[in-house]
Amino acid sequence: MATSEFWHGIPRADIPWYPTVDRETCIGCTLCYTTCGRGVYTMQDNRAVVANPLNCMVGCSTCATVCPVQAISFPDRDLVWKLEREHKIFKIVRQEAKEKMARQEAMKARNAAEDKVASLTTRARMEVAGELGEKRFLVQLEELVKDRPYDIVRLRLEVPTVKGAMEHAPSFVSFEVTSTEQDDVQAFLSEVRDLIRRNDMVLVSENKV
Numbered sequence: 001m002a003t004s005e006f007w008h009g010i011p012r013a014d015i016p017w018y019p020t021v022d023r024e025t026c027i028g029c030t031l032c033y034t035t036c037g038r039g040v041y042t043m044q045d046n047r048a049v050v051a052n053p054l055n056c057m058v059g060c061s062t063c064a065t066v067c068p069v070q071a072i073s074f075p076d077r078d079l080v081w082k083l084e085r086e087h088k089i090f091k092i093v094r095q096e097a098k099e100k101m102a103r104q105e106a107m108k109a110r111n112a113a114e115d116k117v118a119s120l121t122t123r124a125r126m127e128v129a130g131e132l133g134e135k136r137f138l139v140q141l142e143e144l145v146k147d148r149p150y151d152i153v154r155l156r157l158e159v160p161t162v163k164g165a166m167e168h169a170p171s172f173v174s175f176e177v178t179s180t181e182q183d184d185v186q187a188f189l190s191e192v193r194d195l196i197r198r199n200d201m202v203l204v205s206e207n208k209v
């Protein structure tokens, strides 16, 4: 795993912070190996081996905390505090914090923009059942989209039989409501629902496409 060559401006190679495993005490449980996300350990002959010491995150001692037999040790924490003071790292840390906050803000703004796009309904499929009458529902539907940035596409009409249609047997119609400008169609969908209600028809299903 590639890790930074510097720790807040200090060359990582100059910082002796990494674990040491007491091979006699280690029981080979692999917990350190599986816990460390930085590829510091390998397992050899059923024992943990520190293969990449400089991958260890300065100040971390998680593997020592979880080792069931206390086979892992670290330098005293004073070593880290001393480095912080001697190298006056806090100017660099503040700058890094500013950059991190800017990245987080940018990420938040991007997520918000993506959520907004995901919440848009630019196309929806509707299935409607009922008596179409002398096609008055379809005519009204056509009037509803006329000169507006919406369209009705993939229209499918199912009538039971020609005679049945003449005798006003219930029919089934499905179509997709779409925005010709890729805008949200939700407000327009409520107009279509009103039209369905006014025609005494039943909205069987409505799904975002």
Ligand code: SF4
Binding pocket: 018, 019, 035, 036, 037, 038, 040, 041, 055, 056, 057, 060, 061, 062, 063, 064
């Ligand atoms: S202290 Fe943290 S980073 Fe270092 S080896 Fe252990 S688990 Fe990995």
Ligand code: SF4
Binding pocket: 021, 025, 026, 027, 028, 029, 030, 031, 032, 033, 047, 048, 066, 067, 068, 069, 070, 071, 072
């Ligand atoms: S957690 Fe401890 S006992 Fe388990 S493999 Fe690592 S050093 Fe050995």
